[in-house]
Amino acid sequence: MTIEIDGINKSFGQFQALRDIDLTIPDGQLTALLGPSGSGKTTLLRSIAGLENPDRGRILFSGEDVTGLHVRERRVGFVFQHYALFRHMTVSENVAFGLKVLPRRERPSKREIRRRVHELLEMVQLDHLAGRYPAQLSGGQKQRIALARAMARRPEILLLDEPFGALDAKVRKELRRWLRSLHDELHFTSVFVTHDQEEALELSDQVVVMRQGGVEQVDSPLALYSQPESRFVFNFLGQVNALPGAISGGVLRQGDAWVRLPESCDDDDAELYLRPHEVRLTQEPSRDAHLPFRIEAINVIGAEVRVELRPDGWESQELWEVGITHSAFNARQPKRGDRCYAVPDVGHLFCDHLSEPKTLSWYEAAG
Amino acid sequence: MADTDQSVRPRRAGVPVSRRVLPGFGLSLGVTLFFISLVLLLPISGLVIHTAGMGWEKFWFVVTDPRVVASYKVTVLAALAASLFNCVFGLLMAWVLVRYEFPGKRLLDAIMDLPFALPTAVAGITLATLFSENGWYGRFLAEFGIEVAYTPLGIVVAMAFTSVPFVVRTVQPVLEELPPEDEEAAVSLGASDWTVFRRILFPVLWPALVTGGGLSFARSLGEYGAVVFIAGNSPYVSEVISLMIFVRLEEYDFAAASAIASVVMGASLLLLLAINVWQGRYLKRLHGGRG
Numbered sequence: 001m002t003i004e005i006d007g008i009n010k011s012f013g014q015f016q017a018l019r020d021i022d023l024t025i026p027d028g029q030l031t032a033l034l035g036p037s038g039s040g041k042t043t044l045l046r047s048i049a050g051l052e053n054p055d056r057g058r059i060l061f062s063g064e065d066v067t068g069l070h071v072r073e074r075r076v077g078f079v080f081q082h083y084a085l086f087r088h089m090t091v092s093e094n095v096a097f098g099l100k101v102l103p104r105r106e107r108p109s110k111r112e113i114r115r116r117v118h119e120l121l122e123m124v125q126l127d128h129l130a131g132r133y134p135a136q137l138s139g140g141q142k143q144r145i146a147l148a149r150a151m152a153r154r155p156e157i158l159l160l161d162e163p164f165g166a167l168d169a170k171v172r173k174e175l176r177r178w179l180r181s182l183h184d185e186l187h188f189t190s191v192f193v194t195h196d197q198e199e200a201l202e203l204s205d206q207v208v209v210m211r212q213g214g215v216e217q218v219d220s221p222l223a224l225y226s227q228p229e230s231r232f233v234f235n236f237l238g239q240v241n242a243l244p245g246a247i248s249g250g251v252l253r254q255g256d257a258w259v260r261l262p263e264s265c266d267d268d269d270a271e272l273y274l275r276p277h278e279v280r281l282t283q284e285p286s287r288d289a290h291l292p293f294r295i296e297a298i299n300v301i302g303a304e305v306r307v308e309l310r311p312d313g314w315e316s317q318e319l320w321e322v323g324i325t326h327s328a329f330n331a332r333q334p335k336r337g338d339r340c341y342a343v344p345d346v347g348h349l350f351c352d353h354l355s356e357p358k359t360l361s362w363y364e365a366a367g
Numbered sequence: 368m369a370d371t372d373q374s375v376r377p378r379r380a381g382v383p384v385s386r387r388v389l390p391g392f393g394l395s396l397g398v399t400l401f402f403i404s405l406v407l408l409l410p411i412s413g414l415v416i417h418t419a420g421m422g423w424e425k426f427w428f429v430v431t432d433p434r435v436v437a438s439y440k441v442t443v444l445a446a447l448a449a450s451l452f453n454c455v456f457g458l459l460m461a462w463v464l465v466r467y468e469f470p471g472k473r474l475l476d477a478i479m480d481l482p483f484a485l486p487t488a489v490a491g492i493t494l495a496t497l498f499s500e501n502g503w504y505g506r507f508l509a510e511f512g513i514e515v516a517y518t519p520l521g522i523v524v525a526m527a528f529t530s531v532p533f534v535v536r537t538v539q540p541v542l543e544e545l546p547p548e549d550e551e552a553a554v555s556l557g558a559s560d561w562t563v564f565r566r567i568l569f570p571v572l573w574p575a576l577v578t579g580g581g582l583s584f585a586r587s588l589g590e591y592g593a594v595v596f597i598a599g600n601s602p603y604v605s606e607v608i609s610l611m612i613f614v615r616l617e618e619y620d621f622a623a624a625s626a627i628a629s630v631v632m633g634a635s636l637l638l639l640l641a642i643n644v645w646q647g648r649y650l651k652r653l654h655g656g657r658g
Contacts, residue, residue: 049555050555051551051555071554072555072557072559075557077555078551078552078555080552084549084551086552086553088571097558101553101558101562102557150556153556
């Protein structure tokens with residue numbers, strides 16, 4: 001089921017939670033609503049579910065206007081951040097709830113309900129807990145029961161509000177994979193809210209980045225990471241190294257640092273953004289870049305050695321971070337306090353007079 | 368799932384079995400028990416001793432006197448009706464106070480406790496005046512042929528009035544703590560408003576409602592001040608137990624008074640105990656015990 005959101009606005013008193021949201025969520029895909037807290041992502045999810053009534057705008061499921069439809073008629077599965085399991089019911093009673101409250105002529109027989117509950121509990125691999133009460137379950141188990149309960153009526157749309165927010169890192173990772181495989185198996189349209197960029201990029205087919213009640217960018221995880229359209233998206237998705245400065249004569253300069261731009265650019269204030277993997281570390285400055293640093297810290301844990309760098313003779317708001325391979329690290333053995341230079345391979349230039357960033361590559365220039 | 372075996376370690380000999388983290392257990396429990404003995408147990412044992420002095424036969428004769436038995440019936444039925452009314456009305460009041468925002472909400476919240484603050488005699492006289500044939504409500508009700516003042520119905524009204532805060536104040540905090548997500552989850556699963564109330568809210572509110580209702584009932588059993596002014600006090604029809612006790616006292620028959628009092632007290636104590644035990648079991652289930 002495709003979900004179309006057409007000019008949604010929502011205010012809570014003075015606070016505008018959603019402003020003019022236009023969005024299409026494709027059928028059968030897993031879409032993430034990503035943003036910092038207060039960006040309106042949960043409000044948008046609740047509006048899709050019908051738990052929140054937008055002040056203006058329309059919501060369509062497969063082209064059909066459902067804006068005026070009550071939650072209970074929208075037939076969406078909703079999984080709450082804190083599970084919202086019914087405490088006084090056992091696990092199987094919780095899962096059966098959606099079936100038991102169906103009007104008499106639609107309600108399956110008792111035996112059919114039992115069979116379906118059993119099937120759902122097997123799907124979430126918790127059939128052995130059918131007789132327990134929610135208070136006797138761990139967080140990960142509760143979340144899976146909440147999911148089974150939401151799926152009981154076979155909704156075509158599944159909405160999840162920070163589904164893994166309250167879980168510890170390991171359970172989270174496991175549950176993430178499990179949700180992905182479940183989604184691939186059953187092909188419902190799902191939307192989930194998260195403030196964890198890693199989760200959004202790893203799990204989803206499409207990511208909607210939100211900021212202050214508006215949509216900042218909608219793209220596939222890969223496109224979002226490699227071609228962010230704004231500084232906000234760039235900053236929000238992963239580590240970023242920034243060189244703020246001024247362009248004059250095709251050179252971006254600040255203090256002792258300068259970078260010769262491979263493409264012509266009007267003179268202006270600008271900021272060059274580089275991902276940690278888009279930068280190399282060398283002993284000497286290159287022909288195109290002079291970015292002096294002192295090594296501040298070295299972290300050898302993980303697939304790469306992460307080196308934190310303090311600008312030397314110029315300034316940036318945060319320390320730079322560059323990843324080098326373990327073999328390169330072992331060959332050179334850099335130490336804290338050593339002086340070194342960064343050489344950009346690829347960069348993203350945000351000029352103050354341009355709305356869109358320019359992606360720059362030094363490969364050809366160097367070659 | 369959780370492997371509890373790991374957490375059980377063998378106890379070392381010589382170490383005291385229970386080492387409490389919170390200090391002051393001995394002192395605070397001691398003060399509590401002392402206080403309870405002073406204001407509760409001592410008078411109660413005095414009552415029991417006083418009663419015991421009269422012997423079984425006389426005791427039985429006093430507590431089964433037809434006029435007294437009639438007063439049991441009147442009192443219990445009226446208290447039952449009053450506490451049932453309070454359960455419904457108190458739940459409604461608590462609901463309104465918790466779920467809606469409206470001007471004057473704080474004031475209404477404060478007024479809820481008024482029946483406790485008001486001297487019961489004042490309440491009784493006021494209610495009797497209002498519900499008498501010429502009173503504001505009585506005149507209106509008389510048109511429908513309903514008499515309240517000086518009938519058993521009046522007793523119910525007085526009992527309900529003096530004990531309604533019990534229900535409101537026990538249900539209110541439970542209702543406040545109920546996460547709205549539970550209701551939203553139920554509605555998103557297709558439940559109607561009535562189903563949400565019956566299947567989701569009510570099971571959680573139920574223990575508090577029973578406690579409130581039980582307290583209201585126990586209080587109503589012993590209510591005197593408010594009731595005597597509106598009851599009419601005609602023998603076999605609208606006499607309550609507490610009035611019977613008072614009548615015996617006026618006759619200087621202290622033994623008989625304490626005999627009747629001990630019956631009321633025993634009934635109240637049993638009721639409150641039963642509620643506590645039942646509620647303990649019910650709540651244990653909600654909070655993870657294997658009920």
